[in-house]
Amino acid sequence: MKKVTLSSFDAADYLDSEEAIAEYLNAILEEDDPALFLTALGDVAKARGMSQIAVQTGLGRESLYKTFAPGAHPRYETVVKVLKALGVKLTIAA
Structure with missing residues (x-):
């Protein structure tokens, strides 16, 4: 057997x-799971380059990895900085 x-x-x-990033994050938001959203945001940051995101946000690379680690509870302002650095935004629709 092989x-x-x-x-x-x-x-x-x-x-x-x-487009792939937007579709991915939108699909994750539909799951209504904050931990899953943070994991997805970490995936996007990793895809873009964590070092680059660290420079753009003014946060340390290591602290970004901790931000997206399972069980983390990052501050809202940290999440907003990362979203801005990634060039995406959350919108609310009725």
Whole structure:
């Protein structure tokens, strides 16, 4: 029997366009799970380059990784800085 090797899935590998990022974040928002949203935001930051996001936000790269770690509870202002650095925004619709 042949041994099958699977690689782990990393969403950041597929977030290669503005459209893909917007669709991904919108789909995650529909899940209504704040922890999942933070994970997705971390995926997008990783896809764009965590070091670049750190420079743009004025936050340390290590602290950004901690911000998106499972169980983290980042401040709203941190999330807003990251969203701005990523060039995306949240909108509210009725």
